[in-house]
Amino acid sequence: MKAMPQIRHCVLLAxxxxxxxxxxxxxxxxDYAAPSPGPNYALASYRIWCPxxxxxxxxxxxxxxxxxxxxRTQVDDPEWRRFAEEHHLVLLACFFKDxxxxxxxxxxxxxxxxxxxxxxxxxxxxKSLEMPEIAEAPLLxxxxxxxxxxxYEFATWQPQRVLAFVVNKGxxxxxxxxxxxxxxxxxxxxxxxRDLQRRIDAIxxxxxxxxxxxxxxxxxxxxxxxxxxxxxxxxARVFFHSVLAARKSGTAxxxxxxxxxxxxxxxxxxxxxxxxxxPASQSTALDETTNWLPDRATAEAWRDFVTRAx
Numbered sequence: 001m002k003a004m005p006q007i008r009h010c011v012l013l014a015x016x017x018x019x020x021x022x023x024x025x026x027x028x029x030x031d032y033a034a035p036s037p038g039p040n041y042a043l044a045s046y047r048i049w050c051p052x053x054x055x056x057x058x059x060x061x062x063x064x065x066x067x068x069x070x071x072r073t074q075v076d077d078p079e080w081r082r083f084a085e086e087h088h089l090v091l092l093a094c095f096f097k098d099x100x101x102x103x104x105x106x107x108x109x110x111x112x113x114x115x116x117x118x119x120x121x122x123x124x125x126x127k128s129l130e131m132p133e134i135a136e137a138p139l140l141x142x143x144x145x146x147x148x149x150x151x152y153e154f155a156t157w158q159p160q161r162v163l164a165f166v167v168n169k170g171x172x173x174x175x176x177x178x179x180x181x182x183x184x185x186x187x188x189x190x191x192x193x194r195d196l197q198r199r200i201d202a203i204x205x206x207x208x209x210x211x212x213x214x215x216x217x218x219x220x221x222x223x224x225x226x227x228x229x230x231x232x233x234x235x236a237r238v239f240f241h242s243v244l245a246a247r248k249s250g251t252a253x254x255x256x257x258x259x260x261x262x263x264x265x266x267x268x269x270x271x272x273x274x275x276x277x278x279p280a281s282q283s284t285a286l287d288e289t290t291n292w293l294p295d296r297a298t299a300e301a302w303r304d305f306v307t308r309a310x
Contacts (some may be wrong), residue, residue, distance in 0.1 A: 027052045029075065030128055032121040038113035040106040043097040046121040049075035050129060051085045057133045058088040058244055059163050060122065061140045064147030067105055070095040071147070083237055087244050090134065092121070096150070104172040108149035111157040111175075118154070119161075140240050141165035144229045148190075149173060152206065156182045163262075164243040166190070166236050168229050171199040173206045183215040186262075186294055188239050188302075191219065193310075194226040208288035218270070218291035220302060224310020231305075238301040242294040267292060268299035274306040 027050050034044040061084060065071030074080065074093040084091050096107040096114060107114040126135035139162050141151035149170035155162045156175040159182040167173075167189040189207050191200050207219045222231055246262045267280040270291040277299045280292065293299040 027081075028129060030125055031072070032124045034117040034120065037099065038117065040099075040109055040112040041096055041114045041117070042099045043095065044107070044114055044117040044121075045070075045072065045095040046118070046125075047072035047075050047093050048121075048125045048129075048134075049081070049084070049091040049093075050131070051081070051090070053085070054090070055088050057090065057131070057137055058247070059138045059140050060134060061089045061091050061142060061240070062118065062151075063091065063093045064096075064141070064143035064150050065094065066145035066147060068097050068101075068146075079233075083240075087241065089140070090137075092118075092125075094118070094147070094150075096146075105146040105149065108146050108153055108170075108172065109174055110150055110154035114150070115154050115157050119158075138163040140243070142168075142236060142240075143170075144168045145170050145227065152178075152187075155185050155187070159185050163247075164240060166232075166239075167203060167206070168232055169195055169199055169203070169227055171196065171202050173202055176206055177209045177213070178206070178215070180213075183210055183213055183217075186216045186239070186243050186292075188218050188220055188236065190229070190232045191221045192225045192227055193221055193223050196227070199227070204288075211288045211290070211292070216267075216292045216294075218293050218302060219272070219288075220291075221306055223306070223308060235298075235301050235305045239294070239298050242298045246294060264294050266296065267294055268296055269293070270299055270302060274303045277303060 029047060029049050032046045063071055063074045072093045072095050075091045080091055098106050123135045126132050141162060143151040143166060148168040149172055151165040152167050152173055153175055155165045156178050162185050164186040169190055169192050189203050191203050207217060210217050225231060246264050268277055269280050269283050270277050270293060272289050293302055
């Protein structure tokens with residue numbers, strides 16, 4: 001019993017020193033680039049950030065920017081870093097370039113070569129960081145515009161690797177309808193109410209095709225907004241948090257993100273206008289007029305997002 005005060009003092013000291021340790025040891029950053037152009041890209045480069053006190057790896061959060069943009073500095077974002085530390089993630093940010101300027105970004109079609117560079121980057125980082133679990137870790141895919149297109153196409157190509165994904169106001173989606181396995185990968189698909197009509201139509205087509213077959217997907221229309229994406233970040237984080245919480249306890253961190261490792265005790269459904277939320281157990285609707293959300297917290301955050309004033 002005499003040791004208890006010493007234990008408490010050690011715990012308190014550790015809590016006090018943790019922020020200081022993070023400040024002097026801000027984690028590890030590495031870069032990787034595909035060695036040469038590929039069939040659907042001129043350049044594919046990646047940057048990874050590993051938190052200083054990671055613990056057991058839960059997943060890799062992949063961030064894909066808009067058309068032909070260098071998104072690698074996104075690993076420096078303090079909010080994403082805090083989210084990664086809280087959930088035991090590493091951050092991986094991307095930079096893709098097309099061989100020629102195109103309206104429809106060729107590199108977004110992950111199955112044609114660009115997706116393999118992402119897997120190659122994970123393997124390279126796993127060796128460099130001496131963290132073999134990174135090579136096979138499940139992926140959370142966050143993307144904007146063309147990045148959302150890449151996320152969807154990657155999830156249709158390698159659904160077993162994807163824990164959840166975000167489609168964010170992109171305009172070209174090729175693999176429609178999605179394979180059956182992709183329907184079991186949770187997703188949120190964001191639309192800007194004032195975005196170009198072709199983008200709105202494209203995402204509606206993807207969502208309707210999947211949701212009518214029971215896809216674990218939600219459509220989120222942002223009122224009064226066009227192609228901007230910053231307003232979608234808070235809801236995406238709530239969504240990712242809920243999906244991570246749904247993983248079975250004791251599941252190996254490096255196991256691929258198969259649907260069987262996700263357990264949603266009480267998913268919710270929402271009407272398209274956000275006026276009605278209810279547990280999925282109270283409805284059998286599987287059409288594009290309903291949205292699937294992993295739990296009540298995400299459903300309420302989704303409702304606040306789609307019903308807020310412009």
